[in-house]
Amino acid sequence: MEYLEFRNVGKAFPGVVALDGVSFTARAGKVVALLGENGAGKSTLLKILSADIKADTGKVVLSGKELSFSSTAQAINAGISVIYQERQLIPAMSVMENVFIGELPVKNGLVDFNRLFLDTKAIIDKFGLPIDPEATVMSLPVAYQQMVEIMKAYRRDCLVIAFDEPTAPLTDTEIDILFNIIRQLKEAGKIIIYVSHRIREIFQITDEIAVLKDGRLVKTLTTPETDQQELISAMVGRDIGDTYASLDRNGEPGSVVLEVDNLCTDAVDNVSFTLRAGEIVGFAGLVGAGRTEVARAIFGADRILSGEIRLGGGSVRFKTPRDAIKAGIALCPEDRKEQGLVLWASIRDNICMPVLHKLKKLIFLDGAAQDRLTQAAVEKYSIRTPSLWKRALELSGGNQQKVILGRWTSDEVATRVLILDEPTKGIDIGTKAEIYQLVCDFAKRGVGVIFISSELTEVINVADRIIVMHNGHITGEVARQDATEEKVLSLAMLS
Amino acid sequence: MKKKLPLAGALRSKAFTLVVLLVILVALFTVLASVNNTRFFTARTFIGILSDLAVPSFLAIGAGCLIVSGNIDLSQASVGAMAGVILAVGISWWQIPWWGAIVLAIAASAAAGLLNAVIVNELGIAPFVTTLAISSVIKGITMLLSTDPGNILVSSIAFTTPATDAIAAASFGDIPATAIVMVAAFIVYGLMLAKTKLGKSIYLIGCNRVAARLSGLGEKKISYFLFINCSALGGVSGVILSLRSKQGTMLALQSDQFTGVTAAILGGISFSGGSGGMGGAFMGLLVIKTFNKGMMIADSNTYLTFVLSGVLLIAALTMDYVSVRRQRKRAGA
Ligand SMILES: Nc1ncnc2c1ncn2[C@@H]1O[C@H](COP(=O)(O)OP(=O)(O)OP(=O)(O)O)[C@@H](O)[C@H]1O
């Protein structure tokens, strides 16, 4: 039987040991979960598997044969496909070109677009998604972009398939589709590695679990024989208890701070709602429901066609995000790679970005003040980095997300309204609990919070009130006390 | 893990590469010149290089800032020529006072930058194409301005006033005043880029425009500023050149069409935006001008100078390409 073995794999980056003597085996027909906190080394291990980076020590063995590739292309040809945490698509090209990238069908020396279309359509139908093969990738919602990424790997029909947090940008519908695909792959005898921070998924789809902590393998478990608690304590090193029950919430919301009246944009239709100071309003819905678009319209990032927005009673319509920020609104965007991070800039620059004007000494920037602000964020979110000067692109995915959160949750920016779009995407469970508390702290300080999330459990437990959207409309509203996943889902699915 | 030595970092830096390149060039030309029985390594040569630098330095500063933000301007040199012609025509044909002519020349240059900015930002046309087209438009306008009432195209329009002559001749000891203005400009713009909010914003916009916009950095305003700044500084170059040569010509700055851009890139300001600084741009310019001067003194054929200038440009771009790739690779992106 085929198997994939990591033998004593080690890797160090400047200032951090990402992997330290990791050994474990994944067998054909099984799904192995790779679990660990942000920066534990999961993605690094997968990048070594796909020959994207070279290990310092140790080797990877596939069914008795040691793997040594000089490029990812070689690894793919040898039957190893890794779906990275960050999407690797070409945004301006069509879905079909992305799915078949590197292996476009050719007829008479020209690309055979007919076949390309039909072959892609076949895969899309197999997944059962409403995606047009000819649409450009950038015109799709983030969740569908992620599904395109998965189709790309599926199409290659590799023996080893590794998923690095595939569900982070997905909603339940796509997750179900993905899990069906994974089950099919499992039955076909593939070797599957699955990375996720969502414990529930681990129990749904995996057979074995390898837990990493600070670059070391601390435990291997068989999924049916373990439980949530054992997993979490292996991962975090302590018991985190019931996250939601122990939240210190704001009891009494104040007066209305934000009113949205019949808002219409290209993507949303007649959206009206109110947000009180000190209140957390959750937004739930499926992909393309228009939650992100409502947030962007309020923030002045998208054009508003009609409708009114009142902030603290006065009518406002921000032309640019800059004006919204000045008025005390912060928006932590959903897509951290394209819209959030400046990958080539330091953690410090990334965090200080929206408040640079407040960090000046005469005409020059105040280095010490920037350091203080950054240090505070690094501590608040336990960002794992050897220095404030590290470039954002050298951080693990979850730590990058923490940087974005740090940027938008400094006391200087979000003074009236804080909009969080999928804030816990890619964040480990230990830190998630801290983020929920932080959101509650904002509410206690009298900031109105809009909390957009595709993780149902999370929205219905953190928000005071959940607004559900479908296809650009608001289809209902549920108070936390009455919220169940079924109720929210039924509002999200039909209208 | 290997410990990083600070020296190793300095040795690998762009500035160091340029210093080495400069030393090699000086040595090379010293030898070449002595073969031709002339001398390269003299104080006169270096003062000459320094004053040669003044004109293109403003091109390099403007282009450098713009490239850091991820944009480019190819119309700069044409704008400079137009400014020089406006100065000359203003004084000798239109009879306006010398300072009025200077103000008019710079204002017209800034207007060209505004036009670039509007087309790039409002119509969304690529800066490369936009500025190339505007360059052609400006050349046409310059020819129109150089046409005298008798409908004759005058290739060089001479002017002279006591004030402009005095400005052109001003110097401190052997060092021309324009060279001092140039150094001051490099320092001011260098500080702006490295130490102020505006500078920081320019880098962040160059790295990720969308993220910069969502963070309220005012990317559009800054883009307008940089285009206008670039053209206005192009105008300053043209005016200085004109003052020095006491004439305005539509052919001015022809050989400096890409000098600003080349110097910036050679000095480590990356085409892909977001990196490099004014120190590098200065060093880049110094290398280019030392090279030109050396070729002149070594009395080589003009065609060779052109060929080798091209080679230098390719070398600069290759260095940019390789270093970006190396960094990407190291960062694993
Ligand atoms: N290119 C790089 N340069 C420097 N350090 C790096 C680089 N890539 C990863 N690291 C560091 O290696 C460590 C492990 O990172 P890795 O991406 O493997 O974590 P992870 O387990 O995938 O975390 P997450 O759950 O946040 O995705 C982190 O501390 C990270 O900062």
Ligand SMILES: [Mg+2]
């Ligand atoms: Mg990761």
